[in-house]
Amino acid sequence: MAQALGISPQYGFSTGPVHSCPICRLPHELLGHIFRLAQRHQLGELEDDDDDSDYSTVKTQPVEVVVSQVNLYFRDIALGTRVLWRHINLGQNDSVEKLRMYLARSGPRVPLHLRLDLTRGIVALTEKLDLVFEQLDRWQRFTIHSKIETSDVPVISRLYDASAPLLEQLGLCVDDVDSENLKSVRRADSEQILTQGCPRLTVLRLRGLSMHFFRPPIPNITTLYLEQTRGLFIGYEGFKDLLTAAPALAHLSIFDAIIDEGADTWPTDSVSCIPVPNLISLRLSIPGTLQHVFSDILISISAPRLEYLVLRDVGETHLDKFWQLPGVAHKFPALHSLTFLEFDIRETDRLVMxxxxxxxxxxxxxxxxxxxxxxxxxxxxxxxxxxxxxxxxxxxxxxxxxxxxxxxxxxxxxxxxxxxxxxxxxxxxxxxxxxxxxxxxxxxxxxxxxxxxxxxxxxxxxxxxxxxxxxxxxxxxx
Known part of the structure; x- marks a missing residue:
């Protein structure tokens, strides 16, 4: 990082003169902004087409840590730039001390971006979770990956009767829920977590069992990811109810077979019966053997504003029912961008249709x-x-x-x-x-x-x- 900023790398702090370094003559605000740009670059939020740049090799430590160890001038600016410390990743090797440090350095009013990886054993997990959930009012982005939600160490269950006033993006990736926890899950309710309010929540990822057990209020959701990975199907009616409960939905990504063909069927008279009036972009990937659901979804939704369509793993016959729909050429009048990923359609007559x-x-x-x-x-x-x-x-x-x-x-x-x-x-x-x-x-x-x-x-x-x-x-x- 020091080399990327055009200065000599330091190991530990430099206590000598720093003003001989040209970059150290920059105003505090400008240098702090440079640090933030470098952090965004490292987090992947900016494109970098130059694979040979020195920067691409310096990713072992977070930017905020590296710049705070260059010299005292950099350290003062790094510590004074509180938003540098808002990104908190909690995983197997992250200590309580690190968590406390980031919370303290980000200050009491900076919204937090939190990622919890609980897929492997974490020492002092309850203590760390207590610290994280004490900051619920500061959450702006929150993502959790968990193998199982248990009654012994509840995580997402802490959000049942809670509010998150600043929360804008929420990602819940939960593989399983233990049987004891199932007894207390309010599965019948359409809103199961954050029932006291999350008015700013616009981006939501429900992966695994999350869409069944841990659904927040979704009236303001504009981007929704449905990612079924555990074979528990939401069903046609559940799918319809979910979409109609999100009137602001603009971007929908589905990796989900949705129905269990042995226990559920897609209605044959479902043409345009699911209104998503503000939908602009749609992605579909249907795992398993129910690829006819590609056509079923496209036929069922009414999306007059749809502009972008992405289809993954579409086979030779999976869109037949769709293109044979009477008047299909007028179904998506605004659609102008089409993407096929790993598709397998080689029959020319079918592709022309x-x-x-x-x-x-x-x-x-x-x-x-x-x-x-x-x-x-x-x-x-x-x-x-x-x-x-x-x-x-x-x-x-x-x-x-x-x-x-x-x-x-x-x-x-x-x-x-x-x-x-x-x-x-x-x-x-x-x-x-x-x-x-x-x-x-x-x-x-x-x-x-x-x-x-x-x-x-x-x-x-x-x-x-x-x-x-x-x-x-x-x-x-x-």
Whole structure:
């Protein structure tokens, strides 16, 4: 960190003159701001495309600790910048003393960002939890990972009759609940925790058993993650009730089979019966063998403002019921961005039907670990059995993983679009295409660069669009 800030690294504090160091002549406020930017960088909240930077190798200690040990000038500023100490991670190796230090240095009024990893044994857990929950009025972000909620050492159960006035983001990742605790869980209530109020809560992750046992009030929720990992299904009615209880919902991410086909069915007359009027972006991944739920969800929701759709692990037939819906092309009139992750649709006629069901796409992303020319690109290049002249006529941006041997197909697709007057503006391809291109492929890249913007396709865009880095957003990114 010291090297990243342009000064000589120190081990311990420097008590000698510091004003010979140019950076130490900066005003307190500016240097404190630099520390905060460096911390955000380390936490992953800022993009860093430079893998070779010195900074990328200095991540063993938190920024706030490192800068407080450079010299006395830095230490005074670090300790005086209270928001540097708001990020508190509590895991197996974190001591009570560290927790007390961060709480004290952040001051009594700075909102806290807390992450608790209770998946492994933690010494003095009750004492640490007492300290954390004493600060409930200061929680702004709170995430917990726990293997089991027990009656002996309750954690989330402490939130039953509680309020969190500053809480904005809550992540509950709980694998199991012990039988004794089940006796006291108010499962029938729609609001089970924080029943005294959390008026600022807008981002909520319910993973594992959390959506069944530890649900907070959700009228103000704008971003909701439903991540079923334990085989306890929420059911169609439960799913519908959950969404209709969140009228402000703008971003919905579902990793959940939702129904147990042996005990529950999706109604056949559910067309647009779940209103989500403010929904802007939707992600779907259906684990297990119930992939027809892809179609069921898309058919059931009424989302006239939906702009972004991300589908992971869609197979050949999983969208058939959706694209066969009468009038489907008018179902999502605002939809313009479509992303397929690890999809497996190679039948050209079927893919054309899917494109026809979502006609307004202006940006398409296709990311797969399988090395074959994406079917859509073959159709666009006129190299498939199904010939479609103006597939997605408004398409401007194409992002895809592509084997370097298929670069010629990309060129043919761009040429065909040019000839039809429906020009692509931006093409992003796998980095390997740029790194390992031979002379002929370099010529192809040069031709492409003369007709549109061509760039490496580095990563799937963060979700929701424009959001900060989320270390728990793993189901769609790994």
């Amino acid at each position: 899917i494109c026809g069901a979502l006609p307004g796409i202006t940006e398409f992303t296709c990311a797969s670990s399988t090395s074959y020319a994406p079917t859509l690109l073959l159709i666009m290049a006129g190299k498939s059995p199904t010939s479609v002249e103006n597939l997605w006529p408004n398409l401007c941006t194409l992002n895809m993983t592509l084997d370097i041997e298929d670069l010629g197909i990309a060129k043919a697709a761009v040429e065909r679009r040019l000839g039809s007057g429906h020009l692509l503006k931006t093409l992003r391809l796998s980095r390997d295409v740029f790194d390992y291109a031979d002379e002929e492929e370099e010529e192809t890249l040069e031709w492409l660069g003369g007709n549109l913007v061509i760039e490496p396709f580095l990563a799937i865009a963060r979700w929701p669009p424009g959001s900060d880095y989320d270390p728990d957003d793993t189901w769609f990114t790994n």
